[in-house]
Amino acid sequence: MNAITFENISKYYPSTEVQASDNVSFSIRKGEIHAICGENGAGKSTLMNILFGLERMDSGRILINEEEVTLRNASDALAHGIGMVHQHFKLVPSFTVAESILLGTEEKPFISKKSEVEAVRELSEKYSLPIDPSALIDTLPVGMLQRVEILKMLIRNVEILILDEPTAVLTPNEVGPFLDTLRNLKERGKTIIFISHKLQEVLDASDRITVMRKGKFIGTKESKETNIYELADMMVGRKVLLSVDKKPSVPGETILSVENINVTSSSGLKILDNVSFSVRRGEIYGIAGVSGNGQEALIKAIAGEVQVRSGVIRISGKEVQNLSVEQKRKAGMAYVPEDRVHVGLNVEASLLDNSLLGYEDEKCFKKGMFLDEKKLRERAEKMISDYQIYGSSVDGLVSKLSGGNMQKVVLAREFEHVPDLLIVEQPVRGLDVGSIEFVHKAIIEERDKGTAVLLVSVELDEILSLSDRVGVMYSGSLAGELSGDEINETNIALLMVGKKGGVE
Ligand SMILES: Nc1ncnc2c1ncn2[C@@H]1O[C@H](COP(=O)(O)OP(=O)(O)OP(=O)(O)O)[C@@H](O)[C@H]1O
Ligand SMILES: [Mg+2]
CATH class of the missing domain: 3.40.50.300 (P-loop containing nucleotide triphosphate hydrolases)
Structure with a gap:
């Protein structure tokens, strides 16, 4: 029946x-x-x-x-x-x-x-x-x-x-x-x-x-x-590569450096405990961990959404720990937040407006005092075709897009920038297999253009296939760092439950 x-x-x-x-x-x-x-x-x-x-x-x-x-x-x-x-x-x-x-x-x-x-x-x-x-x-x-x-x-x-x-x-x-x-x-x-x-x-x-x-x-x-x-x-409608191909990384100078940062909750609870690590140009640094072990706070602190109590964060040598997301963007950061619909988009605005959100003050988008409408329009159209954002024109409202296509608008805008530092949270959440393939390639391309990429994902497969180095969070601290052949499921899983000794 x-x-x-x-x-x-x-x-x-x-x-x-x-x-x-x-x-x-x-x-x-x-x-x-x-x-x-x-x-x-x-x-x-x-x-x-x-x-x-x-x-x-x-x-x-x-x-x-x-x-x-x-x-x-x-x-x-x-x-x-x-x-x-x-x-x-x-x-x-x-x-x-x-x-x-x-x-x-x-x-x-x-x-x-x-x-x-x-x-x-x-x-x-x-x-x-x-x-x-x-x-x-x-x-x-x-x-x-x-x-x-x-x-x-x-x-x-x-x-x-x-x-x-x-x-x-x-x-x-x-x-x-x-x-x-x-x-x-x-x-x-x-x-x-x-x-x-x-x-x-x-x-x-x-x-x-x-x-x-x-x-x-x-x-x-x-x-x-x-x-x-x-x-x-x-x-x-075509064969999809379900794994990613990438060349070994060629890391350059340090772009992001995080030194002994501490974050406490409003109720005084320790959320991040003396976390230090760095990400270099041309490498993808993956952050793994069972959720709730501080990785969300770590990323939000680096991006500027959460205040650090103490410690130093540098982007390209400049101290930025007290700057807001907008100010950090000016210092060379691009940020794809986890909650794209609420934090990354203004759904009641057009695709064109959203393609610029957070970057309105950039000189390259201006003609004299005003925004260069024609240039921005061409740029947004290119984003739509490159990222296969399906379902709306540049003037259409983002709220009319399907869930996955909304995600792509944020990814396209942040990737379009060739930033010094790219922070991506859960990059493929809500994306179909074809788009996952595309976004993974795009992240690797950013790396190969010399961007320092900080990746956070709850999907272990994604961390394994993209990262050149991996930091594993446990109970608010970095339980360990892995690189090269050390990056495998067993080592990450051991660190995820706080077993430092598990890694040879
Ligand atoms: N209210 C609406 N007005 C205009 N177009 C719409 C509206 N809702 C959906 N669409 C369009 O219809 C198409 C199908 O959208 P739908 O949300 O059903 O996709 P979906 O399969 O659920 O995708 P996803 O996996 O991204 O969630 C999209 O191109 C979308 O832009
Ligand atoms: Mg849907």
């Missing part, structure tokens, strides 16, 4: 002139875990938004349990047992977990605070999704927020749960338990649709996989009968 059937679904966006859904037909079986894959901008989120009643299709039919339905809004979808957790969460920071989960289920206005908390606790136990019902949303890590979003759907008794890139925001140690949650939901009879760019995880977790490309349905495969190469090929 099919839980969902898509029949000839089409959707055109006039504002961006994109055919986001092009006569798409396929089915989701009841009780299966069905993954949807495809390049950035392939139309995955659009199709799911149509199913959740958030977007109207131009033509086509949707069948739920073999019967045609009309989905005008999310309440219609919920009434038909369909729930969705979005790519970017939509929770109110000042609410508690219980309030967030129950928001909108006001059939029982008389329900007391205590029983709200009870109801949420019961639900979280039933589905093995432990959470503190009275915690405040803005104090929770991303993995927990996701749990809140899932519980919010489950309390509405949904039978079909749509998850848009649920694992993109999780750390590697959170992914395993999350996939167990999916299996657990399946065992309880739920149907799961999830979108992901991580092909290995898709193969491990799903029963079947559907691939989309440029708004079209390409095919559905049984997960047991396919592999990452076939999937990558179906997605991109």
